[in-house]
Amino acid sequence: xxxxxxxxxxxxxxxxxxxxxxxxxxxxxxxxxxxxxxxxxxxxxxxxxxxxxxxxxxxxxxxxxxxxxxxxxxxxxxxxxxxxxxxxxxxxxxxxxxxxxxxxxxxxxxxxxxxxxxxxxxxxxxxxxxxxxx
Amino acid sequence: xxxxxxxxxxxxxxxxxxxxxxxxxxxxxxxxxxxxxxxxxxxxxxxxxxxxxxxxxxxxxxxxxxxxxxxxxxxxxxxxxxxxxxxxxxxxxxxxxxxxxxxxxxxxxxxxxxxxxxxxxxxxxxxxxxxxxxxxxxxxxxxxxxxxxxxxxxxxxxxxxxxxxxxxxxxxxxxxxxxxxxxxxxxxxxxxxxxxxxxxxxxxxxxxxxxxxxxxxxxxxxxxxxxxxxxxxxxxxxxxxxxxxxxxxxxxxxxxxxxxxxxxxxxxxxxxxxxxxxxxxxxxxxxxxxxxxx
Numbered sequence: 288x289x290x291x292x293x294x295x296x297x298x299x300x301x302x303x304x305x306x307x308x309x310x311x312x313x314x315x316x317x318x319x320x321x322x323x324x325x326x327x328x329x330x331x332x333x334x335x336x337x338x339x340x341x342x343x344x345x346x347x348x349x350x351x352x353x354x355x356x357x358x359x360x361x362x363x364x365x366x367x368x369x370x371x372x373x374x375x376x377x378x379x380x381x382x383x384x385x386x387x388x389x390x391x392x393x394x395x396x397x398x399x400x401x402x403x404x405x406x407x408x409x410x411x412x413x414x415x416x417x418x419x420x421x
Numbered sequence: 422x423x424x425x426x427x428x429x430x431x432x433x434x435x436x437x438x439x440x441x442x443x444x445x446x447x448x449x450x451x452x453x454x455x456x457x458x459x460x461x462x463x464x465x466x467x468x469x470x471x472x473x474x475x476x477x478x479x480x481x482x483x484x485x486x487x488x489x490x491x492x493x494x495x496x497x498x499x500x501x502x503x504x505x506x507x508x509x510x511x512x513x514x515x516x517x518x519x520x521x522x523x524x525x526x527x528x529x530x531x532x533x534x535x536x537x538x539x540x541x542x543x544x545x546x547x548x549x550x551x552x553x554x555x556x557x558x559x560x561x562x563x564x565x566x567x568x569x570x571x572x573x574x575x576x577x578x579x580x581x582x583x584x585x586x587x588x589x590x591x592x593x594x595x596x597x598x599x600x601x602x603x604x605x606x607x608x609x610x611x612x613x614x615x616x617x618x619x620x621x622x623x624x625x626x627x628x629x630x631x632x633x634x635x636x637x638x639x640x641x642x643x644x645x646x647x648x649x650x651x652x653x654x655x656x657x658x659x660x661x662x663x664x665x666x667x668x669x670x671x672x673x674x675x676x677x678x679x680x681x682x683x684x685x686x687x688x689x690x691x692x693x694x695x696x697x698x699x700x701x702x703x704x705x706x707x708x709x710x711x712x713x714x715x
Binding site: 310311314315317318321323332333336337339340344365366368370373374375377378396397398399400401402403404405406407409410412413415416417418419420421 | 504
């Protein structure tokens with residue numbers, strides 16, 4: 288009897304997996320049309336990981352250098368994912384010397400497109416506001 | 422962690438499994454920890470960021486969704502939103518994210534769409550008053566020897582300068598310090614420096630909170646009796662801001678025009694602001710209703 292338990296559990300999992308996938312697909316379908324702009328460190332490992340991931344889930348994904356993010360470059364998108372490099376020089380990025388990396392982009396107060404900012408980018412793109420490390 | 426937040430539920434269900442067997446000293450709230458991504462700091466992975474959580478939600482366009490393991494304290498914000506900007510404070514890109522974190526991240530992208538067009542209601546000008554509560558707790562957890570620390574670069578000294586000297590001296594009593602904070606919590610205002618939180622003796626004398634709607638009623642009553650009331654003019658300038666509190670007529674007009682949409686923000690500079698998002702929405706609803714009634 289004990290030996291049969293793993294087989295039974297395996298079958299349950301096998302039967303449940305396609306149903307869960309179907310539920311996900313149905314729930315996600317209306318959101319595939321969300322137009323997402325990834326703005327990050329050009330050519331970095333993170334850009335590659337994000338692009339691959341976002342393209343699996345959204346029909347339109349754009350990729351630009353974060354330092355070129357502006358009202359004009361974001362105008363054709365619904366949501367921006369703002370990202371930059373490893374601050375400590377990991378993941379194939381340039382090793383830091385005496386200071387942490389920061390983003391040289393400050394968004395205008397008129398930039399009202401939704402942004403999901405990764406890690407420390409929130410305090411760089413809009414400092415003096417509440418999403419700041421200080 | 423706000424497990425009821427939409428980013429954990431829709432459109433994709435997220436199975437947040439909280440680990441309560443490996444408590445982290447700095448995870449603080451006892452809720453347990455959720456693994457967001459793989460990788461360890463110092464082994465090819467970075468730390469993330471948390472924002473100051475004290476007063477974070479004192480403007481209605483902000484929401485704290487999750488804390489994180491950090492050294493800023495239990496209120497710190499790892500995942501949070503101000504207006505159209507959501508901070509996902511964890512370092513891991515999708516190649517490091519756990520399967521469930523990827524789902525929450527996708528939900529976050531979808532969730533943010535509805536904030537298109539929003540700009541922040543307040544700029545950060547000061548620290549929230551609850552920092553003092555955390556400072557009191559930190560002092561209470563120090564040893565007597567640590568608390569005796571002096572000098573500009575000493576942490577205990579830095580904490581103690583926020584409180585009356587008689588409460589943080591040699592006969593330190595954490596209960597008395599806690600009681601002092603609780604008895605004065607409603608009367609703090611902004612000091613000269615960005616991080617200064619000071620006791621407003623006018624409010625103490627009046628037993629009047631600066632952040633409750635009763636403050637606005639008090640102003641109205643005082644100005645109705647005497648538009649030149651010195652104390653009311655001083656408090657109006659301080660807490661409505663110089664532009665709205667410059668005289669009784671301006672202050673009353675500001676209150677009349679905006680009363681249902683006013684909120685008080687410590688972090689915005691210890692003053693009242695207008696929730697222009699809610700005001701705009703109400704005006705649009707009124708306009709729609711009047712069109713339907715034609």
